[in-house]
Structure formats: C-alpha cells, structure tokens
Amino acid sequence: MSNKQIINITESAIAQIYTLSNSNQDIHIRIGIKQGGCSGMTYFMNLVKKEDIHITDEVLQYNSCKLICDSKSLLYLYGMFLDYKSSLIGGGFKFINPNATKICGCGKSFNI
Template structure:
C-alpha cells in the first residue's frame, strides 16, 4: 500500500501565481513585509475583502500566520471566521484580471468578486 504525502490544509490558500504577484509587489515596497488579509463591512454584497502589506512586527499573538516559502500571510481571528478555506489566485488577463477570491464561506458574491455575504 502506497502512502500519499499530504500537507495540512491552510486556512488561506494561495496559488503560485498569487504568491509570485504578491512577492513582486512587495519588492517594489523595498521592505520585508507580510500580507495582511481580512474582511470589513461594506461592498455591494455586505462584506469586502481587504489586503495590504504590513510590517511583520504588527503580527499579533492571536493572528493566524501562513508561511509561503518565507512569505507570511496574516489574518486576524475575526476575519478568519469568514475566510477559512479561501483560495487567493491571480490572473494577468486584460479583462477580469487581478486577484480573485474563491471563498467557500460566501453564500453570495458580487459581480466584481471583491465583496461577498455569508
């Protein structure tokens, strides 16, 4: 019987394209930063996604931290309730390109894909 190696599931998953794009954007900042992902009230569907670079010193003990080959993705516990299992992808397509969120917790998503309701 062959045993299949599995990696533990991550609360926030990122495709290779998303990681590469975020790392390229971070390089332009000229600092060693992490990516903070979260949600806030607003947007056309009730809640909108947030993404911003943050100094690693801002990571709180209660934050969830996911490591992607040395690059840290951070999420606060309240946002993690809405984002657990989300996949972040990136496309460089001229129409519909940019970051795309696939969130299994969203019961409804707006047309732009940047907000949702649960």
C-alpha cells in the same frame, strides 16, 4: 503548498505577493474582511511591516512569503482559495470563498 486547510493559494498568487512585498522579509501581506461592498462584506489586502503583526494574528507561511490574518477574518476565510490573474481585463487577485452564500458581480464582496 502549506496551510491548505486554512487558505489555499496558487503559485501565481504567491509570486505576486512576493513581488508586492518587494522581496523584503520585513514586509508581509495582511488579508482580511471588513464591512462594506455591495454584498455586505469585502476583502482587503494591505502591506504590513513585521512590527505590525499582532500576537493574536495568524501567520500563514507560503514558500517565501507570509499572509497575516486576524482571527475574526479567518473565520470567514477558512477554506478560501486565493488566485492571481495578470490579464488586462478581469486581472488581479481572485477570492474564491466556499463560505460565501452571496457574491457580487465583481467578486470583491460577499455575504455569509
């Protein structure tokens, strides 16, 4: 696992990202934060094409997939753990952020 010091990501999350990108080397996952959610900020993940990566973005390589993150979001995500659970109830990507001081019940929004 590379980029441990920036975002830690589990093997199950890497496998799901690879599946979402449909094994296409030109499709990547953008991860970041935006205003919103019940705690103030919320996480987001979007599919992006290679040409949508900005020069100021950080490109994090994890085995066969890449996470793209803008520099503002990276300040809030530094040291975060990203996991994926395939369970029917409570499944999906899990954000475990040591920088968060307040987290909503669903775990999708936080505050610092």
